[in-house]
Every structure is written in structure tokens, then in C-alpha cells.
Amino acid sequence: MTALIETRGLCASYGQIQVLFGLDLAVEEGGITALLGANGAGKTTTLRALCGMVRTRGEIKFAGASIAGLPTETIVRRGIAHVPEGRGTFTRQTVEENLHIGAITRRDRTGIAADIERVYGYFPRLEERRNQQAGTLSGGEQQMLAVGRAMMLRPRLMLLDEPSFGLAPMVVEEMFEIFGTLNRRERMSMLIVEQNAALALSLADQAYLIETGSLVMAGPAADVGRDENIRRSYLGY
Amino acid sequence: MQLFLHQVLAGIATGGIYACMGLAVVMIYQAIDHLNFAQGEMAMFSTFIAWQLIQWGAPYWVAFVLTVAISFAAGIAIDRIVFKPIHNAPVLSHIVVFIALLAILNSGAGFIWDYQIKTFPSPFGTGALFGQNLISRHDAGMISVTLMMLVLLYFFFRHTRIGLAMRAAAASPDSARLAGIRVGWMIALGWGMAAAIGAVAGMMIAPVVFLEPNMMISILLYGFAGAVLGGLTSPGGAVLGGFMVGIIENLAATYIPGAGRELKLTIALFIIVAVLIVKPGGMFGRRVVSRV
Numbered sequence: 001m002t003a004l005i006e007t008r009g010l011c012a013s014y015g016q017i018q019v020l021f022g023l024d025l026a027v028e029e030g031g032i033t034a035l036l037g038a039n040g041a042g043k044t045t046t047l048r049a050l051c052g053m054v055r056t057r058g059e060i061k062f063a064g065a066s067i068a069g070l071p072t073e074t075i076v077r078r079g080i081a082h083v084p085e086g087r088g089t090f091t092r093q094t095v096e097e098n099l100h101i102g103a104i105t106r107r108d109r110t111g112i113a114a115d116i117e118r119v120y121g122y123f124p125r126l127e128e129r130r131n132q133q134a135g136t137l138s139g140g141e142q143q144m145l146a147v148g149r150a151m152m153l154r155p156r157l158m159l160l161d162e163p164s165f166g167l168a169p170m171v172v173e174e175m176f177e178i179f180g181t182l183n184r185r186e187r188m189s190m191l192i193v194e195q196n197a198a199l200a201l202s203l204a205d206q207a208y209l210i211e212t213g214s215l216v217m218a219g220p221a222a223d224v225g226r227d228e229n230i231r232r233s234y235l236g237y
Numbered sequence: 238m239q240l241f242l243h244q245v246l247a248g249i250a251t252g253g254i255y256a257c258m259g260l261a262v263v264m265i266y267q268a269i270d271h272l273n274f275a276q277g278e279m280a281m282f283s284t285f286i287a288w289q290l291i292q293w294g295a296p297y298w299v300a301f302v303l304t305v306a307i308s309f310a311a312g313i314a315i316d317r318i319v320f321k322p323i324h325n326a327p328v329l330s331h332i333v334v335f336i337a338l339l340a341i342l343n344s345g346a347g348f349i350w351d352y353q354i355k356t357f358p359s360p361f362g363t364g365a366l367f368g369q370n371l372i373s374r375h376d377a378g379m380i381s382v383t384l385m386m387l388v389l390l391y392f393f394f395r396h397t398r399i400g401l402a403m404r405a406a407a408a409s410p411d412s413a414r415l416a417g418i419r420v421g422w423m424i425a426l427g428w429g430m431a432a433a434i435g436a437v438a439g440m441m442i443a444p445v446v447f448l449e450p451n452m453m454i455s456i457l458l459y460g461f462a463g464a465v466l467g468g469l470t471s472p473g474g475a476v477l478g479g480f481m482v483g484i485i486e487n488l489a490a491t492y493i494p495g496a497g498r499e500l501k502l503t504i505a506l507f508i509i510v511a512v513l514i515v516k517p518g519g520m521f522g523r524r525v526v527s528r529v
Contacts, residue, residue: 051415076417088412090405101405104398105417153417 091135102152252483253383258460277457312432468522
């Protein structure tokens with residue numbers, strides 16, 4: 001397998017404050033990678049660094065080409081969809097307009113219409129609310145909309161930032177099942193940041209653990225899940 | 238009754254111009270979160286360009302279209318050259334630049350075309366429409382042009398891909414970037430469109446107020462009043478607010494004893510203050526609540 005996205009010595013900082021210290025990460029083509037770590041470890045920053053939302057140093061390669069230093073819009077257009085923390089809903093636009101915004105870089109009208117139906121196939125609740133203002137949706141529905149909007153881009157890689165945050169357990173389960181399906185059926189590679197380590201490890205095939213911006217451990221998800229220290233610190237058993 | 242109808246129609250005619258100025262202000266406000274104090278001077282400068290083209294022998298509608306195109310390009314240039322570099326600067330820096338722009342355009346126009354009042358032709362002719370004294374031909378033409386432009390803009394924002402991208406960029410720049418929208422260019426496009434709308438408003442009102450470098454100052458204040466009345470976060474509200482200010486202004490000048498022409502502007506300012514006291518977000522505006 002080859003790496004779809006790969007970083008070498010990735011550093012990132014907000015102004016004077018450095019948050020990432022030389023990360024080497026990779027997400028394999030068609031794989032699901034989990035990025036674990038405590039609060040403030042730099043998980044969100046890592047995702048933001050990958051799509052040019054913070055100042056970075058180091059190498060970032062996507063599909064063989066360097067994307068370091070490119071503007072966010074350009075990186076997104078190359079096929080990276082980022083489902084951000086807080087979901088990034090366009091609250092005053094309708095559900096369907098939100099999906100159209102997700103497809104704004106595309107021009108194939110019939111393909112877009114088909115993809116909207118495809119999103120509704122995965123999330124029937126969104127179809128029921130297609131003409132509703134997105135700001136009136138529940139947290140779970142907004143998360144579905146965020147994932148749906150990302151799907152509309154037809155990305156090769158999806159970056160998911162805390163997709164379970166603030167959601168009811170049932171919704172979370174449904175959501176992660178859909179992530180699995182998207183990965184298998186649409187061959188969509190994923191990098192998932194999660195507080196809920198057990199959940200993320202159950203879905204992922206590779207896992208990284210970071211602490212204060214540095215890599216602590218990397219390997220197949222099953223091995224990381226079996227590790228004594230990880231179990232005690234992050235899984236709680 | 239005849240007088241009342243006449244005043245309302247005249248109010249709708251000038252209100253349409255206020256609506257355009259208000260809309261131009263709101264478009265830039267939505268894009269960069271600041272009030273463009275130079276909006277009126279931009280419109281005035283555009284109108285002078287149209288006047289110059291007509292002087293050089295261009296037919297009215299050719300000059301009209303050329304002026305709109307030039308203004309559109311100039312609006313984009315102003316954003317790219319002046320405002321993009323100071324994008325993250327504090328509010329006061331923006332205000333200083335707006336005021337500088339206002340002064341430059343004002344004295345620039347005075348320098349090039351001098352301060353003598355000039356007449357500006359109306360493409361609709363003078364005299365009354367339908368022979369009655371209800372509404373003048375120019376007022377009727379002005380109403381049609383502004384309404385046509387507003388309908389076009391509505392269609393553009395509701396039903397085109399770029400319109401949707403512009404709305405998304407204004408609503409949430411970060412999320413828009415994550416959808417692949419080139420937010421910087423959407424802002425520039427907003428500037429271009431605001432400048433073009435202002436140009437149309439300037440050319441429409443110039444036959445009424447005459448052409449001179451200070452012609453748009455009071456018009457912009459009415460535009461601000463309309464935008465504040467409707468809500469700075471609501472383009473539709475700003476348009477409606479503009480029409481309302483136009484009607485109120487005319488009716489007040491006619492029916493309130495002693496109001497007359499001199500106090501008309503005072504009424505606009507009074508509306509701004511009163512609305513802000515009662516409804517800080519405007520009639521159709523959204524109160525922006527931020528989580529701390």
C-alpha cells in the first residue's frame with residue numbers, strides 16, 4: 001500500500017506558540033487512520049496543518065505532490081475534505097444549499113444531483129429536512145450535514161475532527177457505521193481525530209498517538225489498542 | 238389624495254436610489270465587516286466618468302454600460318490593492334483608509350472636473366408620464382431601472398453557483414474555504430458589484446440632484462439610514478429600508494409643518510438613531526450572538 005498523504009517533520013505554530021514538533025504521519029490509500037491524544041496534544045492543529053489553516057514547516061505530500069504552504073482552497077480542490085470541529089454549518093442556508101456549497105468546485109450538474117441523492121441515501125433525516133435552515137438542525141443532524149457536505153466534494157481523503165463530540169451514543173454508533181461504509185464502498189481514505197479512543201480504534205486500521213505535539217506511538221490500530229500504557233491512559237481499562 | 242400619491246411615488250423613486258446605496262453598503266459590510274464610508278464618493282466618481290463619456294460623444298446607454306463595467310473593475314482593484322493587504326488590521330485602520338478614499342475621490346473629482354454644478358442627462362426625458370402630474374418620466378424610469386437591478390441581483394444570489402459561493406463566503410469564511418471557495422476573490426467580487434450598483438444609483442440620481450463632487454454625501458446618509466433600518470446583516474432588509482426612508486422623507490417634508498427641504502436630512506439621521514435605540518439589529522437584522 002502507498003501513502004495518500006504523508007508528512008515529514010511537520011511543525012505548526014499559532015503566532016509565537018509552537019504546537020506541533022516534527023510529526024511524521026501517513027494515511028494509506030483506502031485506509032482509516034486514527035489520531036489519538038489528550039486535550040491540547042495538537043490533534044486538531046494537525047488536521048488544520050494538513051489543509052493549510054495554520055502556518056507550518058516541514059513536508060506535506062498528498063498523492064505524491066507537495067501541498068505545504070498552499071492556500072486552503074487549493075488543497076481542498078485537490079481532494080481533501082475537512083469536517084471541522086464545530087461542524088462548520090452554514091446556519092442561515094438550507095440543508096440542500098449546504099450540500100450545494102460542498103459541491104461548489106464541481107460543474108457536473110447531473111453528478112451533483114446524483115450525489116445529493118446519495119447523501120440522502122446515507123442520511124435520510126437530511127432529506128426530510130432538505131428545505132429547513134441548517135441552523136435549526138439538532139447537533140447530530142448538523143454532524144450528518146457536515147459529513148454530507150464533505151462527501152459532495154468527492155474527496156479522496158476525509159479529515160474528521162471529533163465527529164462524536166456532543167452526540168448521543170446511538171447517533172455516534174450510526175455515524176461510525178457510515179464512516180466504515182463510506183471507506184469500503186466509496187474507497188474514501190480517512191484520518192479521524194477522536195477523544196473516544198476505543199471507538200476510533202475499533203474503526204481504524206492504523207493509529208497514531210501524540211502528546212504535546214510529538215509522536216509517542218504509531219502502528220496498526222489493534223497493536224496500539226493492546227498497549228498497556230494506552231489502555232490505562234486513554235481507554236480506561 | 239393626488240398630492241399624497243404623488244409624494245409616495247416620488248418617495249419610491251428616490252427610495253430606490255437609497256435602496257441601491259444601502260445594498261452596496263451591506264454587500265461590503267457582509268464581506269469585510271466594515272461600513273464603506275467611501276461608497277457615496279465611489280458612486281459620484283463613476284457618475285463623473287459617465288458624464289465625461291457622454292461629453293466625448295458616447296450615446297447615453299453606451300456610456301451607462303461602460304461606466305458600470307469600469308466601476309466594477311475599479312471596485313475589484315480597490316479591494317485587491319488597498320483592502321486585501323490590511324485585511325487583518327484593526328477597525329480603526331479600516332476607517333482611516335475609508336475616509337482617505339473618500340477624500341481622495343472627492344478632491345480628485347473636484348480637481349479633474351471642477352466643483353461647478355453640471356447637469357446630467359436623463360435617458361427617460363423630462364415631463365410627466367401619461368400626461369398627469371402623478372409621476373415624472375425620469376422618476377418612473379428610475380424606479381424601473383432600480384427594480385430591474387434588484388431582481389437581477391436576487392436571481393444572481395439565489396440561483397447561481399457564484400451567488401451561492403458569495404453568500405457562503407460572507408456567512409462563514411473558514412467553512413467556505415473548506416468547501417474550496419476562493420474567499421478572497423468572492424470579497425473582491427463583492428466590491429466590484431457594490432461599485433457597479435453605486436454607479437447605477439449615481440447615474441440615476443444625478444439628473445435630480447445635479448452633478449458635483451458632493452452630490453452623494455446626503456444620498457449615502459439616506460442609504461445608511463435605510464441599511465440600518467432594515468438591518469446591516471440583511472440585504473433584503475436594506476433594500477426595503479431604503480424604500481421606506483425615501484417615502485418617509487417625502488411625506489414628512491410635505492405634511493410636517495416646518496420640516497421642508499432643510500430638515501429632510503435631519504429626519505434620516507433621526508431614523509438611524511431611533512432604530513438603533515429600539516432595535517439595535519435593525520428591523521430584519523440578525524443579532525449576532527457570539528459564544529464566549
